[in-house]
Amino acid sequence: MRGVDKTLIPVDNHLHTKFCGHAAGEISEYLEKAAGLGIRAVGFSDHLPLYFLPPDKMIPNYAMDERDLPVYVNMVKKHAAVSPVDVKLGIEADFVPGHEKKLEKLLAQYQFDFVIGSVHFIDGWGFDDPAELEGYGKRDIDGIYERYFDLVQQAALTGFFDVMSHPDLVKKFNFPPTRPLRPLYEETARVFKRAGVCVEVNTAGLRYPAKEIYPGPELLEVFYKYGLPVTMGSDAHRPDDVGCGLLEAMRLIKNTGYREIATYKNRKINFIEI
Ligand code: ZN
Ligand code: FE
Numbered sequence: 001m002r003g004v005d006k007t008l009i010p011v012d013n014h015l016h017t018k019f020c021g022h023a024a025g026e027i028s029e030y031l032e033k034a035a036g037l038g039i040r041a042v043g044f045s046d047h048l049p050l051y052f053l054p055p056d057k058m059i060p061n062y063a064m065d066e067r068d069l070p071v072y073v074n075m076v077k078k079h080a081a082v083s084p085v086d087v088k089l090g091i092e093a094d095f096v097p098g099h100e101k102k103l104e105k106l107l108a109q110y111q112f113d114f115v116i117g118s119v120h121f122i123d124g125w126g127f128d129d130p131a132e133l134e135g136y137g138k139r140d141i142d143g144i145y146e147r148y149f150d151l152v153q154q155a156a157l158t159g160f161f162d163v164m165s166h167p168d169l170v171k172k173f174n175f176p177p178t179r180p181l182r183p184l185y186e187e188t189a190r191v192f193k194r195a196g197v198c199v200e201v202n203t204a205g206l207r208y209p210a211k212e213i214y215p216g217p218e219l220l221e222v223f224y225k226y227g228l229p230v231t232m233g234s235d236a237h238r239p240d241d242v243g244c245g246l247l248e249a250m251r252l253i254k255n256t257g258y259r260e261i262a263t264y265k266n267r268k269i270n271f272i273e274i
């Protein structure tokens with residue numbers, strides 16, 4: 001076995017912490033779990049404060065409070081200094097058009113190793129929130145997909161993000177579109193290539209009705225064809241989910257043709273051979 005188990009999951013680049021209000025567990029517990037699984041490198045990427053909402057419209061327990069951002073940064077750094085696991089400081093930032101200046105300012109305050117860009121809102125609708133499921137019945141499903149990928153592309157082009165998170169999150173609750181997605185996939189990959197972003201293979205989809213990794217095999221194939229780098233993460237919101245699904249993610253990544261996985265340090269990309 002040559003200690004194969006110890007090297008199967010090189011990195012989990014998407015971990016949350018209790019600072020966002022909807023994740024559980026101490027940072028030390030996430031790191032213990034990673035070390036126990038032989039994961040050599042992790043990236044914390046908790047939710048950036050909801051900078052695009054007015055202070056009185058904040059959604060409770062959706063993202064960390066602005067006052068907690070420096071606490072989060074310091075906590076991750078403190079653990080990084082002593083952990084046997086290689087710990088990177090990341091952040092998962094929502095993209096909402098029209099609020100770019102505020103986002104830029106917020107991100108510039110800290111030296112993150114990487115910034116993940118996510119689209120969780122379509123024109124004010126939290127389409128990935130189970131509490132807002134009824135929104136799928138009020139809109140045209142093909143229109144939802146088109147608008148989602150349009151926003152993801154806009155996000156990539158801002159230049160604020162190193163990694164585009166869960167790129168087909170819109171499939172989460174398994175309301176399938178009626179038209180083939182290939183043209184949207186191709187367009188998105190072309191835009192990502194132009195933007196110079198990395199894509200994340202995120203296993204949270206396995207834990208939701210979609211029952212599929214984000215991105216699915218066809219979309220990942222298109223990303224590969226366009227030469228886009230990939231990273232991967234469990235999107236763990238509790239220590240037990242660290243590394244969850246990442247063996248399957250590795251299989252998908254390798255079967256698609258990839259031979260390396262990206263990690264980030266000081267916003268610079270590095271590659272781990274797989
Ligand atoms: Zn979350
Ligand atoms: Fe997310």
Ligand code: FE
Pocket residue numbers: 014016092235
């Ligand atoms: Fe996340």
